[in-house]
Amino acid sequence: MARRSTPEVNAGSLADIAFLLLIFFLVTTTIETDSGISRKLPPMQDEEVVPPVIKEKNIFQVIVNRNNDLLVEDELMELSELREAAKAFLDNGGGVGPEACDYCEGAGDPTSSDNPVKAVIMLVNDRQTEYGTYIAVQNELVGAYNELxxxxxxxxxxxxxxxxxxxxxxxxxxxxxxxxxxxxxxxxDMWPQKLSEADPKN
Structure with a gap:
């Protein structure tokens, strides 16, 4: 009785099939992209450049602690009140003379910001602050600029x-x-977005 030879598997086309499957999955698979805050960062400055002096009244400080509580200008505040508080600060128009703001409609409080060009919002958060809270605070602050x-x-x-x-x-x-x-x-230029972020606290 003659021995029957076992058929060989054609492995040459196996690599082609694997390659085609790889291409297929690369084309059809959706890749999740990270979402974040779209922000154009300022250019790097020379170390020799002296930073400008900013009056304390032209700084609106927002602190978010590890418990996600907001401390705005040293007072506890709800997130829902932040946008209006930021708008009141930016739109204050408390400056006189060359620092006066002729398009501001705010209270004109001399203890608050002189004009929107001088006004800076400083955001400080804790490393333990939840990401959702951080984004919500950013959203309210940017929303204040957008509404103005x-x-x-x-x-x-x-x-x-x-x-x-x-x-x-x-x-x-x-x-x-x-x-x-x-x-x-x-x-x-009338409402420059001057949103400063300090390094997170531990």
Missing amino acids: RDRTAQRMFGKSFQQMEADFNDVRYTGNKDRLKEQIEQVR
Whole structure:
């Protein structure tokens, strides 16, 4: 009786199949991207440059502790009140003479910020602060700037600042983009987003 030879497996095409499966999974798999805060950081400064002196009244201090409590200007505050408090500080217009603000609609308190260009919001958080609280605080502070920019853009140009930015980024926008860019920069210069973050505390 003749011996039957066992058939060999063609391993040459095995590598091709594995490669095709790899390509298939790379193309069809969705990769989670981290979400965060979109923020343009200022350029690095020379070490020889002396930082400007900021008056204490032009600093709005927000501290978030390890228990996620907010301490705003040395007083406990609820997160829901933070945006209005930040707007009141930025829009105060307490400066006189060259530091006066002619577009501010705030109380004009001489013990609070002189004008929005001088005003700085300083955020200090603890290393144990929850990420969700940190993001919520950032959202309220940025929201204060956005609402003030919207108000000014609406008064000066007849539409919100957010709409102006959306129009500028829209490829189908048929208006004058150079003029629109100047208007956006004008509003940004009036309400510069000066949000300073100190190193987290232990």
